[in-house]
Every structure is written in structure tokens, then in C-alpha cells.
Amino acid sequence: SQTIHQWPATLVQPVGSPLSLECTVEGTSNPNLYWYRQAAGRGLQLLFYSVGIGQISSEVPQNLSASRPQDRQFILSSKKLLLSDSGFYLCAWRAPGNGYTFGSGTRLTVV
Amino acid sequence: EDKVVQSPLSLVVHEGDTVTLNCSYEVTNFRSLLWYKQEKKAPTFLFMLTSSGIEKKSGRLSSILDKKELSSILNITATQTGDSAIYLCSPIFITDKLIFGTGTRLQVFP
Numbered sequence: 299s300q301t302i303h304q305w306p307a308t309l310v311q312p313v314g315s316p317l318s319l320e321c322t323v324e325g326t327s328n329p330n331l332y333w334y335r336q337a338a339g340r341g342l343q344l345l346f347y348s349v350g351i352g353q354i355s356s357e358v359p360q361n362l363s364a365s366r367p368q369d370r371q372f373i374l375s376s377k378k379l380l381l382s383d384s385g386f387y388l389c390a391w392r393a394p395g396n397g398y399t400f401g402s403g404t405r406l407t408v409v
Numbered sequence: 410e411d412k413v414v415q416s417p418l419s420l421v422v423h424e425g426d427t428v429t430l431n432c433s434y435e436v437t438n439f440r441s442l443l444w445y446k447q448e449k450k451a452p453t454f455l456f457m458l459t460s461s462g463i464e465k466k467s468g469r470l471s472s473i474l475d476k477k478e479l480s481s482i483l484n485i486t487a488t489q490t491g492d493s494a495i496y497l498c499s500p501i502f503i504t505d506k507l508i509f510g511t512g513t514r515l516q517v518f519p
Binding site: 330332334340341342343344347349355357386388390392397398399400401402403 | 413415443450451452454457495497499504505506507508509510511512
């Protein structure tokens with residue numbers, strides 16, 4: 299079956315520290331992958347999406363970056379976190395012809 | 410610039426009421442529109458709308474797309490406390506890019 303894994307579930311990081319959030323998909327190949335951020339009580343903001351290995355589209359200029367080193371792996375990174383990076387981060391995927399499915403999310407608090 | 414606006418931003422009703430949530434969009438290369446319900450964590454899928462004027466129903470929820478007006482509505486009849494959530498509208502682009510509206514926070518009180 300097709301599943302999406304996202305970790306960690308919660309993360310507390312100090313300002314200026316690096317970040318790495320990982321998302322992997324199982325049971326499919328060549329999925330479209332997405333990273334979203336949700337501030338408290340707000341909608342989802344698209345950060346990055348990828349239609350293939352090494353192909354990353356950036357939607358919001360900021361100190362975050364994304365990489366797709368393998369077909370079913372999508373990583374969200376930052377070299378130095380800001381307080382404003384706090385939020386709920388969601389990974390999503392779409393296999394061709396199928397609907398969109400979300401991971402369980404990572405709640406990031408930058409202190 | 411691509412834009413998705415949902416209204417109202419927040420809605421408080423009593424059980425048994427009927428609610429209508431609105432979504433309007435201005436996007437290039439539009440393909441379809443999704444509705445999601447988000448309670449505590451990840452959004453869960455409700456509807457995908459591709460054709461204009463065709464209502465989709467699931468229990469007490471229904472939704473319809475109007476491509477001419479660039480809008481969609483989500484109706485919930487006989488609301489229950491379990492309907493309390495944020496409802497998100499999401500246009501899909503031809504490129505498979507997927508963006509979300511601001512969401513409508515619905516609170517249903519007994």
C-alpha cells in the first residue's frame with residue numbers, strides 16, 4: 299500500500315540552528331512531492347514542490363531549501379533557523395492519476 | 410499572482426444549522442479544485458471538483474464548482490460538533506502545483 303512518512307512529529311530548535319525535515323513515500327514511484335507550512339490558525343502555504351529527482355520549484359523566497367536526493371524522498375532544510383520559521387510543516391504527495399495525501403506533519407518551534 | 414480567498418474566515422453555529430463555505434480563486438492554468446477538512450493535524454480529503462456545475466455529495470456535505478465565476482461552495486447540512494474544523498479550498502494547476510486558501514474555521518456548538 300501507498301504511505302507517506304514524515305518525521306519528527308515535534309521539534310524545538312534554537313534560533314540560528316540548522317534544520318532537516320524528512321519525508322518519504324512508500325508503495326509508489328515518481329510521485330509529485332510538496333512541502334507546506336501552516337502558521338497557527340491559518341491556511342497552508344506552499345513552500346516547495348517537486349515533480350522528479352533533482353527538480354525543485356520554490357514558491358516562497360526565504361531561508362529554507364528543499365532537496366530530492368531520491369525518487370521518494372523529499373527533504374526540507376535550513377542553515378540557520380529564524381523565529382518566523384516556527385509553524386506546522388506538512389509534506390504531501392501525489393502519484394500520477396491519484397489524489398493528494400498528506401503526512402502527519404512536524405510542529406516546529408524555534409526558540 | 411495566484412490567489413485563493415475563502416469566506417468567511419470563521420463561523421460559529423449551533424448543531425443542526427446549515428452552513429455554506431465559499432472559495433474564490435484567481436489562478437493561471439487551473440485544472441481542478443479540492444476541498445479538505447483539517448482537524449488537528451494533516452488535512453483529510455473531502456472532494457475533488459473538475460467539472461463546472463456538477464454537485465458532489467458525501468453524506469451531509471456537498472460541493473459544486475463554478476468555473477465561470479471562478480468559485481466553489483461547500484455546504485454542510487444538519488451540522489454536528491464533529492464538523493468543527495478548518496475547511497481548506499485548494500486549486501490544482503495543470504502543472505500539479507497545489508495551493509491552499511486561507512481556510513474557514515468552523516465551530517459547531519451543541
